[in-house]
Amino acid sequence: MADNLITQVSEDSYNLPASHYDDSKSNIDYNSKIHLNIRGTEFTITRDELMSLPESILLCLFPNGVFLDSEGQVITNLTEDDIVHVNFEPSCFKYIMDVFGEAQRDLLDMPILSPQESVTSGRAPQENVLQNKPAIIVLREDLDYYVIPPNAGLDADQIRQLKVGVAETLLKNKLIFSGLGYDPSLPSALQKVGPAEQHLFDMLCSSGFNPKGLWGSRSLEPSKCVILSLLLVRLNNGSPSPPESPSLDPVKSNASQLSRSRSRSRIANLANSASRAASRSLSKARKQDTTHTKLLLFWRKPARKCWWSNQTAEVQLDGALFNSTEKSMTVKVHIRRVWTLELSVIGVQ
8 A cells, every 4th residue: 555645656656767757848849840731732830830729620630630641641750851631621721820820920919918917907817818818719610411302212413413402502601600590681589599509699799700790611521411611700808998988177157156056966967977887888898708708618628519400402403314304402401510619819838
């Protein structure tokens, strides 16, 4: 039995030989270049740029957690001469690097908060991070769709055309929140959004999302009934502007005398007006702080939401393939959406 009853480990076990210490990470050159081949498109980035990407994006790029060469073999010792092959949408990767590159440049222009300012700000250290560093909200949607053939006896080519036609219809709808049931053309009272979805909608919109916004990248995965969508939004962490105080400058009056009670009444009204304005500003600031506190739950901890829905889609037909005079066909589609939400803070490893 170990001598220490609390840890159940003897003190001698901590005296490990020096050979057990692995200092390989201390020798990593984060400025070394990594050459990527993303579906035939070449990219070159630094190791630091790659490691600064959030987990939800890295899992898309490297689902197995390893670097692969052109033959699918694992690259055990990556050098600048190696080319890493990645099965990902090139335009989406360019969109990712553009947004994160801009945030990195903005970080260099941001003032550094002194320890005294950090203490007097009245916020927790995690909340100060969102005020001092650029933050990006990562929202990813993996959409799987399943086409229900309207008629029995369709061959593989006919079903393939139906799937391609449904994909084209789904790709045309680039509205972010349509998957939650939100219709921007309807007033708030007529929206068919559930309570949980409404809470998510409100949190994202108060953080910088546009209720009528579009996906930053949306593409169909090759040879799959899967549509990958991604949106990167800079966190709206600006402090609310202070309310305009009512003017208290003396005003000339033609009256010879003013009663003391009326004077007090005017001052009381001005003070009451200033108090209400300050209260509204404070309420707005507290609401923003609450939203930031909620978003911190997704920092380095991606959260996922999955749900099913169904709809119909109008598909244009190839008359020669279907041996029909009909130009279109209505098919039922079952859709499975998976949303992944994560907060990424630039400059914090």
